[in-house]
Amino acid sequence: MRAKKSTLVLSLILASLLFYIFVIDLPSELRKKEESKLIPWATEDISAIELRVDSKKLDARIVRLNKDSWKIVSPVETLADDFTITLIFSSIEDAKKDKVADSGDPKEYGLDKPEIVFELENKKGEKLTLLFGKENPITSERYLMVEGDKAIYLVSSYIYKQLSQDLYSLRKKDMIPENTLAVESFTLSYVRPSREYSFRRTENDIWEILSPVTIPVSQDKVTDILWDIVESKAEDIIDHPKDLKEYGLDSPQLIVKLKTKDGKEYEILYSWSEDGRSLWGMVKGGISVYKFGKYVPRTLRVRSIDDLLDKRPLRGSYYTLSSIVVEYPDGEKISLKEENGKWTGVENADKLARELCDVEADKAIYKGEIPSDAKLVFKVTAEDALKKVRVEYYEGIENGWVKDLDYPIVYKLDKPLEELLPSFIKK
Numbered sequence: 001m002r003a004k005k006s007t008l009v010l011s012l013i014l015a016s017l018l019f020y021i022f023v024i025d026l027p028s029e030l031r032k033k034e035e036s037k038l039i040p041w042a043t044e045d046i047s048a049i050e051l052r053v054d055s056k057k058l059d060a061r062i063v064r065l066n067k068d069s070w071k072i073v074s075p076v077e078t079l080a081d082d083f084t085i086t087l088i089f090s091s092i093e094d095a096k097k098d099k100v101a102d103s104g105d106p107k108e109y110g111l112d113k114p115e116i117v118f119e120l121e122n123k124k125g126e127k128l129t130l131l132f133g134k135e136n137p138i139t140s141e142r143y144l145m146v147e148g149d150k151a152i153y154l155v156s157s158y159i160y161k162q163l164s165q166d167l168y169s170l171r172k173k174d175m176i177p178e179n180t181l182a183v184e185s186f187t188l189s190y191v192r193p194s195r196e197y198s199f200r201r202t203e204n205d206i207w208e209i210l211s212p213v214t215i216p217v218s219q220d221k222v223t224d225i226l227w228d229i230v231e232s233k234a235e236d237i238i239d240h241p242k243d244l245k246e247y248g249l250d251s252p253q254l255i256v257k258l259k260t261k262d263g264k265e266y267e268i269l270y271s272w273s274e275d276g277r278s279l280w281g282m283v284k285g286g287i288s289v290y291k292f293g294k295y296v297p298r299t300l301r302v303r304s305i306d307d308l309l310d311k312r313p314l315r316g317s318y319y320t321l322s323s324i325v326v327e328y329p330d331g332e333k334i335s336l337k338e339e340n341g342k343w344t345g346v347e348n349a350d351k352l353a354r355e356l357c358d359v360e361a362d363k364a365i366y367k368g369e370i371p372s373d374a375k376l377v378f379k380v381t382a383e384d385a386l387k388k389v390r391v392e393y394y395e396g397i398e399n400g401w402v403k404d405l406d407y408p409i410v411y412k413l414d415k416p417l418e419e420l421l422p423s424f425i426k427k
Contacts, residue, residue, distance in 0.1 A: 038095040038130070038155060041122050046089075050119040056166040072171055076239045078288065079172040084165065091162040097144060097153035104152045109143035110134030111152070116163050132160055173233035175283050175290055176258075176266050180226050186258040188225070188302060191251075197302060199226075204386055209308065215366070215407050216387075218310035228299045229256055229268065234281075234290035241289050247271060247280040249289065254300060272297055309364035313391045313402040313411050314382045318357040325381045326356075326424060334424075352423055356380065359420055361402065361411035368410030370394050370401050377417055378424060379405075393417060393424075 039046075048063045061074040062085070070080035106112040110133035119129040129147035132155075136143065141154040187198040198210040199222055207222040209215060244250040248271030256268040267284040279297040282289045302308060314321065326334040336345045336353050343353040374394035382389045390405040400417035403410055418425045 043089045048121040052117040100152040103150040182260045184261045189255045217308045228296045236291040238289045305366045311361045327379045362414035363412040
């Protein structure tokens with residue numbers, strides 16, 4: 001009987017302990033954990049944010065377009081920079097706030113005139129406003145209040161840093177909402193002197209030039225031009241400019257017309273600065289002028305068809321070509337073939353293939369001429385999956401030359417053939 005009483009007592013004690021843990025203590029800990037969260041919602045449930053940064057003179061409202069895209073709707077309507085928004089949300093997603101006091105004088109913590117005001121709105125229309133005050137001199141954390149709550153908190157300085165943005169850093173910095181893979185064709189129209197170059201992407205994802213001539217062009221060069229048109233990030237953006245003349249866009253020097261695979265069309269206006277180091281651009285009908293510097297002005301300045309030519313006579317590389325045949329005036333031939341990543345056919349085939357493929361001209365000249373005193377040394381026929389290239393190599397007095405047999409292109413090399421291709425000269 002006494003044993004049964006002891007078992008009953010122990011059972012009651014265990015039940016009381018379990019009741020305390022699961023009904024009182026655990027929910028209390030969970031509540032504390034939830035209350036310590038900076039943001040009570042999942043970031044994917046946030047539909048809009050407003051960010052006011054006093055030091056950056058920023059007062060912006062940003063709304064979600066879809067899972068990964070955002071749009072600034074005030075003070076200007078433009079797409080937001082997805083990477084910057086991602087950094088902001090990653091900084092607050094699992095952030096915690098540590099309570100300093102249940103109440104206090106906001107002025108003491110710099111919260112009477114907060115340096116940053118960050119308002120979030122979720123899909124249900126609920127709002128949460130965070131006020132960021134002074135820096136804690138010991139921990140470097142930031143004092144914070146939730147609007148409508150008297151409690152004072154501390155949060156990581158990293159959050160404050162990610163929120164301390166200006167309008168430029170928040171916005172998308174390229175002019176059109178496309179990527180290079182979406183572009184089907186584009187045209188460069190220069191005003192002074194007048195010249196035009198039109199390009200089209202083939203089914204094999206190769207860029208071909210349609211005008212002023214149909215001729216093989218450098219895929220790298222065309223890709224670089226398109227990249228700078230579509231993907232370049234502006235270093236400065238002027239909204240609602242008072243006078244386009246200030247940027248030379250009242251009379252643009254370059255007009256780019258671009259068409260995407262899904263039928264969208266854009267017309268982009270460009271003008272160079274007087275020193276030629278900067279380029280001003282805007283989408284026709286747009287509200288913003290974009291300033292580009294560094295490499296973009298140089299890439300987009302195409303002076304002649306020569307600037308678009310591939311400077312590699314074989315228009316391919318050691319890794320893309322599949323066969324190379326070298327034929328000498330006396331009839332002797334060297335045949336090289338790529339098989340399973342290795343060149344075969346003769347002794348040192350790999351070295352010979354690389355030697356030929358590495359030749360790059362100093363100049364590629366449309367409708368150029370081989371000097372009359374240059375002597376033919378050998379002819380090369382090279383193939384890959386899409387094309388066959390036939391060229392002749394000549395030795396001049398001071399440098400080598402190459403003549404394309406299918407197109408009116410001549411290549412001027414910067415060194416004699418005997419220096420660039422010693423194995424083939426000595427055979």
